[in-house]
Amino acid sequence: MSIIVFTNMITTPIMAAELNNKNNLPDNSITYVACPEGGKHNMHSIGYAFIYSGPSSANPGELLLHGGNTNQCSKCGLYVGAQFCPQTWGFLGSYTMGYNVPYDGSSYYFYGGIMGEYWSLTEDSFIQGFEWLF
Numbered sequence: 001m002s003i004i005v006f007t008n009m010i011t012t013p014i015m016a017a018e019l020n021n022k023n024n025l026p027d028n029s030i031t032y033v034a035c036p037e038g039g040k041h042n043m044h045s046i047g048y049a050f051i052y053s054g055p056s057s058a059n060p061g062e063l064l065l066h067g068g069n070t071n072q073c074s075k076c077g078l079y080v081g082a083q084f085c086p087q088t089w090g091f092l093g094s095y096t097m098g099y100n101v102p103y104d105g106s107s108y109y110f111y112g113g114i115m116g117e118y119w120s121l122t123e124d125s126f127i128q129g130f131e132w133l134f
Contacts (some may be wrong), residue, residue: 034129035073035075035076035078035129036076037073037075037076038075039075040128040129040130040131041073041075041076041078041129041130041131042073042074042075042131042133043071043072043073043074043080043086043130043131043132043133044071044072044073044074044133044134045069045070045071045085045087045134046070046071046072046106046108047069047070047103047105047106047107047108048067048068048069048070048106048107048108049065049067049068049069049070049081049082049108049110050063050065050066050067050068050081050107050108050109050110051063051064051065051066051068051081051094051096051110051113051114052064052109052110052111052112052113053112053113054111054112055111055112056111057102057109057111060109060111061111061113064094064113064114065081065083065094065114068081068082068083068084068093068094069081069082069083069084069085069086070082070101070108071085071086071132077099078097078098078099079097079098079099079101079108079110080092080095080096080097080130081095081096081097081098081101081108081110082094082095082096083095086121086132087132087133087134090120090121091118091119091120091121092117092118092119092121092127093117093118093119094114094116094117095114095115095116095117095118096110096112096113096114096115097115098110098112
């Protein structure tokens, strides 16, 4: 059972964290899953973010965010598409995350909508699982 749970946590770290945050679990509960490669996610700005409401490029839905910022973890490859560049502004604003994000040059295309908003990089343990590096 623990292998199945661990495997599921590696493939969906964001969903577990978002679920815990939305359910207001006690402070001693796990609210984020660290980088699968160990420690915090080492995020580096790599380009622009375009976030769509639809599930795929074949069915993109509405363009929700254009010209935002994309960061990628240099260890596990996780992408974060956000309204703002956290290295410059100190917050994300609206954001989404994923692996294997399609791109064209320095433009990254996220599907499935916006996951939430962060206006501080220190407000909870989930967001503290990331280091925003230049």
